[in-house]
Amino acid sequence: MTNKVASLFCGCGGSDLGLLGGFDYLGKNYQKLDFEIVYALDFDKWAVDTYNKNFEHKAVCADICDVDFAEIPDVDVMIGGFPCQSFSTVNPTKDTNDARANLYKQIVRFLKVKQPKYFICENVKGLMTLQKGTIITKILDEFKAMGYNVKYKLIKAVEYGIPRKRGRVIIVGMRNDLRYNYEFPKAILEENNYTPLSAVIDNLAIDEQRYYFSERAVQGVKNAKNNMKRGLWQDLSLPCLTITAHLAKTSMNSRDPILLVNPEKELYRRFTPREAARIQSFPDTFRLNDSESKSYKQIGNAIPPVMMWHVAQALQDAIHYTNRKDEPIQSQIHQLNFVEVKKEYPTTIIQNVLLEVGNNLNVDRKKNVLISIVKSDNMDQYLDRSAKVYYTGKKFPSTVALNKLYYFMPYFKRKGIRDLYLIKRARVGTKNEVHPKCADNDFRLVFEIQYIGQLFNDYQPVHLDIWQTFKDTTIEGLLTMTNFNKKVCFL
DSSP states (O other), X not given: OOEEEEEESOTTSHHHHHHHOOEEETTEEEOOOSEEEEEEEESOHHHHHHHHHHOSSOOEESOGXXXXXXXXXXXXXXXXXXXXXXXXTTOSSOOTTXXXXXXXXXXXXXXXXXXOSEEEEEEEGGGGTGGGGHHHHHHHHHHHHTTEEEEEEEEEGGGGTOSBOOEEEEEEEEETTSOOOOOOXXXXXXXXXXXXXXXXXXXXXXXXXGGBOOHHHHHHHHHTGGGOOSOSBOOTTSOBSOOOTTGGGOOTTSSSOBEEEETTTTEEEOOOHHHHHHHTTOOTTSOOOSSHHHHHHHHHHSOOHHHHHHHHHHHHHHHHHHHTTTSOOOXXXXXXXXXXXXXXXXXXOOOOOOOOOOSOOOOOTTSEEEEEEOOGGGHHHHHTTOOOEEEOOSOOOTTSOGGGEEEEEEEBTTTBBOEEEEEEEEEEEEGGGTOTTOOOOOEEEEEEEEEEXXXXXXXXXXXXXXXXXXXXXXXXXXXXXXXXXXXXXXX
């Protein structure tokens, strides 16, 4: 079911693009999500103009304070990046009396009038520490007073393949009458594996001279070196520092990132609008504003679409979990056509709905369970029970009947088995879905799994008799081996 969305403070559409999905960035496809934007609003006519160039649903240009929310369509989800200038760490004044600092109250008003099931808000990192945390506490309390369970987290863009360091505060709320199960997305990259700036900078040297700083500007900074606030140029082997809304006014002695084109000739330049958009994870298909200064402002104020996609995908999972709380657990095992799978999911892991498991799960002893060895490079995700997929080797025993499999248990060398997973789906995939750096793109059998609970109090040994890698049996058959029955702890 498609969830209808209202987007407040939509800007040029970074959040909206991420919420909808269906775009490519740095060779990866971010699949379409189950959301439909039926209402979008922003005060900035230039931002609305850019938005309407890129989306079928058109944004309204109006002052949010003048909008009668009762007259707009009912929605399931509200998203809103309320203005952040007063909270930003790059704003030295941080005046909380600034009128912009109180525009979050319009979101409160929207929640009161429309009572959407879910909402997502975002803001700058500075919001968390402003006035020693009292401001964000006040905002969260007002959201809660409207009848919502609320949680927030600082999401770092670099952890999701975006070549910039600046993080954003994400606030997620779910209405109190719904089952609250939202979990923020886990990072997909570690610090030593961040996407470098070079991934989005095609050429350091460009022909457009207007982006270069003059010799006079360079000399002026050299003469006043002690007055410089920050290093001049960005290391292309690392993520970019940040992208701000005022890149059009970047100077040699500013806090904004710039590029060193030629050290010997002392050639420096600022980013082009398209480069700034790429750093923010906008695809090259996204149409920028005809005015460069407006483009810089809009891109700098936007939430990176890829970041929002991961946040929205987690919300999609939570929504499906909520909607299915009364449905029985069902295995969804089936094989898919190789060609069609590769066409639809060329690089990304399929993220399907979560299934209700609860604490009173009745384990069916007659259902088949696949026991498979877990190698050391995948062990962590099984130890913390966060594993979503299990991929086989290049070969899989023909003696295993895929259409009968229902449960999965990971096997650890020198330890045995303990944890029970539900097999949600079987499909064709590749190893590099889980390990992006892996060059092995041969087709593998992939099981999409959901942790259920501990079948045993502790790890129990078991003999893997199919190529010493797999075992296919029923829960009942497993329990008749040795004296497992004494150690069963069904959750």
